[in-house]
Amino acid sequence: MSLVPFDFKVDDSRHERASIHFVMRRLLCWVLILAGTCVAQKPAPIAAQLDAREQQLEKLYADYWRMEYKIALGESNLSSRPIQEQIRTVVSDDKFLVQLKKAKFTDPLLQKRQKLFLNEAVYTKITNDPALTAVVEQVTNQDNAIRYKVGDRSLTRAELTDLLEHNPDRRIREAAWRAETQITKANGDHIRQAIRLRNDLASKYSDEIFSMFMLHRKGLEVQDLFSWFDQIKEQTEPEYQRLLAQMRKVLGVAKIEPWDLDFYFANFTQSFEAQKFPVAEGWPKAKQLAQALGYNLDSVEMHDADLGFGGAAYPVLYGKEAKILANRYKGIDYYDHLFHATGHALHYELMDEPSYLIRANYAEPMDEGTAQVFTLQLYRPEVEIKTFALSPAQARQMGTSYRLRQLMEVRGTIADALSEFETYGDPDQDPSAVYNRIHSQYLGVDMHDEPVWAFNSLYGSDPIYLQSLVVGDMVAHQIVHHIDQQYGRTWGKAAGEELKADFFARGAEMTIDEYMKKGTGEALTPRYLVRFLSGSLTLQ
CATH class of the missing domain: 4.10.170 (p53, subunit A)
Structure with a gap:
């Protein structure tokens, strides 16, 4: 031979x-x-193929976020759908997915990346479905383009919010609140179409209904979540009832209406907000506060814009590039949204994990928590006096007003989330009826059968996100309590280093509970949030 x-x-x-x-x-x-x-x-080993696909995803998602940033800034002729289709192609290669699923890795990091990629494939097949992305893009564009008609005025979202918060004429505030129904008329049917599409796609590509798939993807279990919601509602109920009674007394009304809620809180700081919190100084103040913790935000791009949502941070390249958009609110509202987005940007900029999938697939409530840690600095008397030149009395007023407003908003966000879960569970229900019933229970106001539900832009663009805001508040207050115990109430660079090492630099390598146990010494609990919300009333 x-x-x-x-x-x-x-x-x-x-x-x-x-x-x-x-x-x-x-x-x-x-x-x-x-x-x-x-x-x-x-052929290249499966691990090498995984490396290559992660690198492709990192580049494509960077292009996607840059495109979304431009669209939000007003370049409505652009579309991110071609990029989403490229992402879908990279992630949804069935031959590769079969090989990856069969692979028997011994390295724990590879095992984690394997699990994340397989989950990412299901998520992408659902969320980047061409029919669904077309509907979502239509909803988002409408959110950004709409101008709300109140009398003879045409208002942006920020202007409508400002009117609700600051106009002393109760009839005008009522007209502004009822104007929120205009976005439901424009977008409601499209959002319901998106809900049905997501449910159908989830049943096709996973063994869970869409809401449960998303909840697990975000690192949460439904039993824990609903238990936390019940604890927060029950344990804050006495303080919330005292708040409603105080509102009726101060406003001189027999019944609190939805258009009274935001006005009541804004009224307490209106006398000094414009002077102490000018919009032009918002970003410099955010950078100053970050600098005190040892963080440099010079590389972060930030712009103000008329947005259909509160504001956002864009994770273009983790550890390298982040962008921020701030809606054109006024006073403390502007600072609150900007500081929250800045907290997100810090998380993205400081991220230090060995793999794109681990950087990008952090548990969503952890990301919300790190963002809220930075936001909470805005309401600490020590910071308000030193950084914003408030008097001690003004700082106390700010702190108490914020706490009581958070009491209302956390309960309202729980109602938002529960309404969404119920609607996904039975899409044939009238979402307005579901929304109004649950909000009446949690906020104690009559919703007057008005279809205002679609004014919450997350229902259309970021489904099953709202619960992460509440859990993020739990995370933030638990972290703040721990850092205060370690460094006192005035934080410096040592506190910043610990925050970075244990939280801001972290991605998906561990679960929420593992991070919280490692960083604070105990599992995630609503105790510190409830303690904050349940303090005794002091404002009149």
Whole structure:
């Protein structure tokens, strides 16, 4: 039997030199095969393929976030759908997914990445479905474009919010609140269409209903979540009833209406908000506060814009590039939204994990928690006096007003989340009826059968997100309590280093409970949030 794998022939064609080189390489390889040092060419190992696909995803998502940033800034002629389709192609290669699922990795990091990629594949097949992305894009564009008609005025979302918070004429505030129904008329049917599509896609690609798939993806269990919701509602109920009674007394009304809620809180700080919290100083103050913790925000791009949502941070390249958009609110509202987005941007900029999937797949409530840790600095008397030149009395007023407003908003956000879960559970229900019933229970106000539910922009663009805001508040207050115990109430660079090491630099390597136990010494609990919300009333 010949050991030569092919006939050795040299012709005299013009390709002779290339043919000789080719033959010599084959001969050399055959010799090495006999020596046991050369193996036949094989496809790249599955781990190497995983590396390559992660790198592709990182680049594509960077392009996606840059595109979404431009669209939110008003370039409505742009679309991110082509990029989403490229992402879907990278993630949804069934041949690769079969190989990846069969792979038996021993390295814990590879095992984690394997699990994350398989989950990402299901998520992408659902959320980047072409029919669904078309509907969501339509909803988002409408959210950004709408102007709300109140009397003879045409208002942006920020202007409508400002009117609700600051106009002393109760009839005008009522008209502004009822104007929220205008976005439901424009977007309500499209959002319901998106809900049905997501449910259908989840049943096709996973063994869970969409809401449960998303909840597990975000690191939460439904039993824990609903238990926390019940604890927060029950344990804050006495303080909330005292708040409603105080509102009726101060506003001189027999019944609190939805259009009274935000006005009541804004009224307490209105006298000094414009002077102490000018919009032009918002970003410099955020950078100053970050600098005190040892963080540099010079590389973060930030712009103000008329948005259909409160504001956002964009994780373009974790550890390298983040962008912020702030809606054109006024006073403390502007600072609150900007500081929250800044907290997100810090998380994205400080992220230090070994893999894109681990950087990008952090538990969502942890991301909300780290953002809220930074926001809470805005309401600490020590910071308000030193950084914003408030008097001690003004700082106390700010702190108490914020606490009571959070009492209302946390309960309202729980109602938002529960309404969403119930609607996904039975999409044939009237979402307005579900929303109004649950909000009446949690806020103690009559919703007047008005379809205002779609004014919450997250229902359309970021489904099953709202519960993460509440759990994020739990995370934030638990972290703040721990850091205060370690460093006192005035934080510096040492506190910043601990926050970075245990929270801001972390991604999906551990669960929420593991991070909280490692960073604070105990599992996640609503105790510190409830303690904050349940303090005794002091404002009149």
